[in-house]
Amino acid sequence: xxxxxxxxxxxxxxxxxxxxxxxxxxxxxxxxxxxxxxxxxxxxxxxxxxxxxxxxxxxxxxxxxxxxxxxxxxxxxxxxxxxxxxxxxxxxxxxxxxxxxxxxxxxxxxxxxxxxxxxxxxxxxxxxxxxxxxxxxxxxxxxxxxxxxxxxxxxxxxxxxxxxxxxxxxxxxxxxxxxxxxxxxxxxxxxxxxxxxxxxxxxxxxxxxxxxxxxxxxxxxxxxxxxxxxxxxxxxxxxxxxxxxxxxxxxxxxxxxxxxxxxxxxxxxxxxxxxxx
Numbered sequence: 503x504x505x506x507x508x509x510x511x512x513x514x515x516x517x518x519x520x521x522x523x524x525x526x527x528x529x530x531x532x533x534x535x536x537x538x539x540x541x542x543x544x545x546x547x548x549x550x551x552x553x554x555x556x557x558x559x560x561x562x563x564x565x566x567x568x569x570x571x572x573x574x575x576x577x578x579x580x581x582x583x584x585x586x587x588x589x590x591x592x593x594x595x596x597x598x599x600x601x602x603x604x605x606x607x608x609x610x611x612x613x614x615x616x617x618x619x620x621x622x623x624x625x626x627x628x629x630x631x632x633x634x635x636x637x638x639x640x641x642x643x644x645x646x647x648x649x650x651x652x653x654x655x656x657x658x659x660x661x662x663x664x665x666x667x668x669x670x671x672x673x674x675x676x677x678x679x680x681x682x683x684x685x686x687x688x689x690x691x692x693x694x695x696x697x698x699x700x701x702x703x704x705x706x707x708x709x710x711x712x713x714x715x716x717x718x719x720x721x722x723x724x725x726x727x728x729x730x731x732x733x734x735x736x737x738x739x740x741x742x743x744x745x746x747x748x749x750x751x752x753x754x755x756x757x758x759x760x761x762x763x764x765x766x767x768x769x770x771x772x773x774x775x776x777x778x779x
Contacts, residue, residue, distance in 0.1 A: 504779045505720040507533055508565075508707050508733060509766055511544040511551065513690060513726040514743055517762050520554075527558060529767035529774075534560035536779045539714065541565060543703045545689040545729050547610045547658065548573055548580075567610060568687060568729050569706035570658040570697050583612060584701045585656035586684065594696060597679050598662055606663040608693070611655060621693075624663040628692050660696040668692075673728070687729035690747060695729065704732025722773070724758070724766050726750060741769055 507530070509515045517523055522530075530540050543565040544551050551566050555575060564573040572581040586594075591609065598605060606621030664672045669688045676694045677686055683699040703725075711721060723730075723737035726746030734740030734754050742754035743765050751757055758765035773779045 503720060504538060504722050504739070504773055505716045506539045506541060506711060506714070506722075507770065507779075508541040508543050508703075508721060508723040508737065510703075510725040510727070510730045510733075511542055511546060511554075513745065513761050514724050514730070515542065515761070515766055516554075522554075522558060523764055523767070525764045526767040527560075529764075529770040530558065530560040532774055533770050533779050534562075536774060538779050539563065539716070541707065541710065543569075543707060543723075543725075543730075543733055545687075545695060547571070547615055549615060563710060565703060565706045565710070567659045568685075568689075568695055568697050569702045569704075572706060572710065583658060584698050585612075585658060586660065586696070586698045588656050590681070590684070591657040591660055594660060594680060594684065598676060601679060602664065602675070604665055606665075606693075608661040608663075610658045610661075612658065617661075620665075621661070621663055624665050624692060627665065658697070661693040662696070663693045669694075688727065689729045690727040702732045703730060704734075704736040707733050708736050722769070724769070726761070741765075 515522055515526060534540055540561045541563040542555050542561050545568045546566060548566045548571050551564055555561050555564055562576050564575055566573060570584045574581050595607060606618060606624045608617035608621045662676060667675060669690060669692055673688050673694055680686055685697045685702050687695050718736055719738035721737040722739040722741060723733045724741045725734050726743040727750060728747060731750055731753060740755045742751045742757050743761055744757055745760035758769050
């Protein structure tokens with residue numbers, strides 16, 4: 503029996519319109535009514551993720567920032583944050599900047615999301631003016647010209663962009679420059695994301711399930727990108743989206759339709775029909 507459903511957001515639970523479709527929302531509600539716990543597990547920070555999750559009562563937990571933040575949506579309160587020590591974050595930034603001075607940087611802290619000018623230039627070049635919506639995530643967020651200050655204390659996640667490299671090649675370039683006690687991943691975008699030692703979606707999901715008394719064999723997880731691989735590997739059933747990264751598809755237990763074809767809903771509907779939820 504499946505007792506918990508965990509799903510990535512962008513490219514998985516969300517369509518290209520960045521919304522949960524009515525069919526997928528109905529499937530999540532049906533699974534919740536049948537007794538399954540529904541968890542959203544995303545690379546997005548809580549400032550971006552929580553507003554889109556709160557309207558969906560079936561989703562009761564949010565794993566944000568690739569596992570750095572756990573949020574109880576029923577109580578609407580923070581459960582935990584896993585932080586990178588500020589001095590370590592500064593060291594990482596300095597090491598990568600020395601080799602690649604053209605990079606852009608952003609960093610998420612407990613109070614906001616911040617970036618330097620190069621980061622926004624890179625994002626706008628790839629995404630257009632919609633990238634500037636980042637500035638609306640928090641009144642305390644915004645551009646900080648000097649990323650080496652990393653003000654506001656310790657860091658949940660560091661994001662590093664490159665003006666030219668694609669995400670696979672950029673990951674390959676950054677990874678050798680990082681200390682072994684941090685986790686680097688990407689979510690199919692133009693930046694490498696860095697979290698603290700042992701902090702990733704799989705670890706966060708395993709910890710939550712341990713607290714809830716749920717075993718990995720009772721979990722189905724959905725994802726599409728590199729930052730989902732640990733979660734899909736830990737879950738008893740790891741399901742990749744057909745629109746996902748080839749390496750994720752190859753490593754998954756099963757593949758469903760794309761996010762725009764309600765791939766998550768298709769699997770949940772099937773599990774409900776089989777009496778497995």
